Amino acid sequence: MTEPERYEAVPCPPWCEQLQCQEPRAEDRFHQLARTVPVTLRRRYPTGTGVDARPGSAELNVVVFASATRPDETWGSIDVGEWSSTIAVTVESMRRVHAALGEVLSVAEA
């Protein structure tokens, strides 16, 4: 018979907004830091309609999470609110996305 996994609470880092790290179940606790970015959506006109049915703006949620029970588990996510597209990746992957965004913008706007 194996022992159930025990969780030790990881104290809140200084950046934690303390929104989700007080959950009753330890495995549901996450430290998080979030930013909401208002964005303007690209207009798309379905062929032959001349009408764009989508809203012109949305809120992009950029969040970094750290497990409140596993000190080595940190990740980031980007989602587009009601459009429900979410990308959840490691912090290292977020750094690569950040660098790539800066690179393509600097090249395209040069």
Ligand SMILES: [Zn+2]
């Ligand atoms: Zn916290």
